[in-house]
Amino acid sequence: MLKVWLIIMAAAVVFELLSPALISIWFAVGAGAAAISWKVGAPLYLQIVIFAAVSLLLMLVIAKPLKEWLDNNKDKNPPVPDDLIGRTGRVIEDIEPPEAGRVRVGDVDYDAEAVEALQRDDLIRVTGYNGIKLTVERYEADK
Secondary structure: OHHHHHHHHHHHHHHHHHOOOOOOHHHHHHHHHHHHHHHOOOOHHHHHHHHHHHHHHHHHHHHHHHHHHHHHOHHHOOOOHHHHOOOEEEEEEOEOOOOOEEEEEOOEEEEEEOOOOEOOOOEEEEEEEEOOEEEEEEOOOOO
């Protein structure tokens, strides 16, 4: 049963890393608690109860205050991608399509992709985003 709890925990962590919201981290912690309960010899029904209780308790107790804190501290976090469209920046790691590189917009670094190859220190303009990756193009001041 330990493998099942570890698989649930790993899947929840991966899902959390791929999503922009705090959705599954609570289940990862609940699965971890259930795995610990298995290790100390708890029966299966108790492991399931612990998984559900810990996951639910974390969602109810931590999720709302954490969301409020994040909302109150928006200015300290990077802007959402829609706010970046049209802004200019600089390549800090070469972009060689189809591979992504890194760009700096303002004082924040982002993964970025482009249609054409861009070299370090090239100026870029943000044209969109794909998930958490910015889509950029070479910036030409004449345009």
